[in-house]
Amino acid sequence: MAAGVALLCWVLSGGVGRAFDFFGLFGAPEQATPTPNGIAYDVAFDGVGDDSRLSEALKDASNVWRLRLQPPSSGVSLSRRVVSDFPDLANALWASGYFDASVSVTVAGVAVTPEGSGADAAGKAAEASRGTALVPIRYTIAPGPLYQLRNVVIYDARTKGLMDPALIDRARMNADPVGPARAATVRSTQTVWIDQLRAQSYPLAKVVDMQPVVDHRAHVMDVAVTIDPGPRAGIGAVTVKGSPGVDPRVISSFIYLEEGEPYSPKRILDTRNSVSQIEAIGGVRVEDGERLDANGNLPILVETSERKRHAVALAAMYSNVDGPSVRASWTDRNLFGGAERLRLDAQAGVATIGGASQFTGLSSFAWRNVVGRVGASFVKPALGGTRNDLLVDVAAIRESTDYYYASYLNAQVALRHRFSEYLSAQIGVEAEAGRTVDLWGGHDYSLLGAPIAINYDSTDSKLAPTQGVRATLRVAPYIKALPHGLTMVQSKAQVSTYYAIDEEARYILAGRIGAGSTVGASIADVPANRRFFVGGGGSVRGYRYRSLSPHNGFDGPTGGLSYLEASLEARIRVTETIGIVPFVDAGSAYDTAFPNFKSSLRESVGLGLRYFTPIGPIRIDFAVPIARRQGESKFGVLIGVGEAF
Secondary structure (H helix, E strand, O other), rough: OOHHHHHHHHHHHOOOOOOOOOOOOOOOOOOOHHHHHHOOOEEEOOOOOHHHHHHHHHHHOOHHOOOOOOOOOOHHHHHHHHHHHHHHHHHHHHHOOOOEEEEEEEEEOOOEEEOOHHHHHHHHHHHOOOOOOOEEEEEEEOOOOOOOOOOOOOEEOOOOOOOOOOOOOOOHOOOOOOOOHHHHHHHHHHHHHHHHHOOOOOOOEEEEEEEEEEEEEOOOEEEEEEEEEOHHHHHHHHEEEEEOOOHHHHHHOOOOOOOOOOOHHHHHHHHHHOOOOOOEEEEEEEEEEEEEEEEEOEEEEEEEEOOOOOEEEEEEEEEEOOOOEEEEEEEEEEOOOOOOEEEEEEEEOOEEEOEEOOOOOHOOOHHHHEEEEEEEEEEEEOHHHHHHHEEEEEEEEEOOOOOOOOEEEEEEEEEEOOOOOOEEEEEEEEEEEEEEEEEOOEEEEEEEEEEEEEEEEOOEEEEOOOOOEEEEEEEEEEEEOOOOOOOEEEEEEEEEEEOOOOOOOOEEEEEEEEEEEEOOOOOOOOOOOOOEOOOOOOOOOOOOHHHHHOOOOOOOOOOOOOOEEEEEEEEOOOOOOEEEEEEEEEEEOOOOOOOOOOOOOOOEEEEEEEEEEEEEEEEEEEEOOOOOOOOOOEEEEEEOOOOOO
16 A cells, blocks of 8 residues: 555656647547558547546546557557556546546457556557558546545644644635545645745745545545745845846836835736836746845846837727728837837728718728827836836827817827836826817817826736726816917826636626816817717717717707716626627716716617637627617627727
C-alpha cells in the first residue's frame, strides 16, 4: 500500500499532466490510412460508458491514442507502444477517482498484458494487416466505483498543527460532501488555498507535502495537506525594465504601489492594468521577487514591451435609423520618447432629415448631407515624472438633424492629475465658436470656459467589463468674454456598474444612469448643439439620434436644458464566441434646468447579439420604441464594436 500511496501522491501533484492534443479538432483525420511503410491502426476504449470526462482523460494519457496518426514501422513497435500505455492509463484512472480500476487490451485480437506477455504474438498478428487494413486495438476498462473525497485536513508547516482558520476559509477545508476524489479537484483546491494566503499578504505560501489515504472498503479518500504560509510581507522596491524607447519615469508614474504597504495580488493586477493604459506600452508583466528584502518586503519587477509606434484604424457603423458612418484615425504612440500620443482622426456620416437618413445609395451622396468631425488630440503623460498629464484637443465639427444645423470649432487644453489607478481629476480651458440654425433662426455664438471633470473607473475591461464601476462628472462654467459670448454652467454626470453573477462571468448585469443640467441661460440663448437631446445608439436605442426633446407649440423639438436617461442590460454568454443581451432603455430631455418630468420618459426594449473577438465584442442591437409616436421609426438596428456602455 505504501508504494500505491506514493504513486498516488505523484499523480495528485501533477505527475500525469500532459499537453492536450488539439490536433484533429479542426478537420484533421481521426486515424491513419493503411500503407506498406507502417502499421496503421484503429484504437477504441470500451467500458467507460457515457463518462466523457474519463474518456478524455484516458485519451490524453495514452501514447497509442495520441500517436495514432503516426503508425509505427513494425508490429513489434506497435506492441511496445501498447505495453508502455498501461502505467499511464492506470495513473489516469486513479487521478479520476477510480482506485479499483483494471485495464486489459487486445491487438489484432491478441491479448497483451502489462508485463509484455503476448506482445510478440500481437506484433505478428498486426504485421498481417500491413498496407491492407487498420489493426484493431481495443482497451477494455473496468473502472469500478468512483471514490469520493471525504476529508481534507490542512496543517501549518511552521506550527505542525492545524492551519489557523483565519488564514484559510474552513469551509474550503472540510466541505461535506467534497465530491469525487479527482486529482484535478485536489490541485484546484490547493490553488484556492494558496490564493487565500496570498490575499492576506503571504506571497511565498506553498504546499510542501500531501498525504492521501484511500479506504477501499468505504470507497473514499482522505487527504492531509501541509502548507508553509511563509512570512507575512509588504510590497518592496519596484523595478521597471524592458522598454528602452519610453522614458522609465513615465512608466513609474502609472505605478501606485507604495513600499511597505501590505502585499496584495489585487494590487499587483491593478498595477498591470494601470501601466497598460500607456498607449506606447504593448505587454506588461508584473512579477514577484523570489525572496524578501532586509525589511521583510517582497521586491516587484514590472517588465514591459513597446507597441509599434504608429497605428492606422478604420471603423464603420450602420444604423437603419441614422444611416452609415465611418471613422479613420492615425496615431503616433511615442512622439518624443515620453509616451506622448498624437492622434489625428476623422469621422463622417450622413444627415438624418425628415425622420430618414439622406443616404439611400451611392447615387444619393451629396456634400451638403455629410456630417462629422475632423480633429487632433495630444496627450503628454507624466509631466516631469509626476502623475500630471497634459491634454490638448482641437476639432472642427458639422452636425445636421431635423431640428438644427451646426458648424463650429472647438479647442481644449487641460491638466489631469491621477490620484490612483481608478481616480483622476482635470481642469482646463475650453474655447468654441460657430454658427447654428434652428427654430429661432441663424445664431453665431462663442464659448469660453474652464471645465472641471472627475473620472472614476474600477472596471476590469474598457470594451467589455464584467465587474466594477465607472463614474464621470463634468462641470463647465462659461463666461461672456468673447463676441457673441454666453454665460452659463453646464453639468453632466454618468454612472455605470457591472456585476458578474457567476465566477466565469458568463452572466453579467450592467446598468447605467446619466443626467445633465444647464443653468444661467434660456433655451433660445443656448447654442442648439449644446442643448440636450436623447436618443440613438449610445442613449435610448430604437429612436433616431438626438430625436427625444421638448417640443415647441408647433410640435418641433427644441432641445432641452436638462436630461435623464438610463439603461439596464443582461449580458449572457451562450458560447465562447456568441452572446445575447436583452436590454431596456429609458430617457427624456426637459425644458427646465433640472428634470421636472413634465416630459414623460421614453422607453425602448431590445435584444442584442454579441460576437466576441480578441479586440472586443462585435455588437448588433435590435431595439423597438415603446409608445411610438406618429412619424417615429418602428425599430432600430445598430452595428458596432464594444458594448453599448
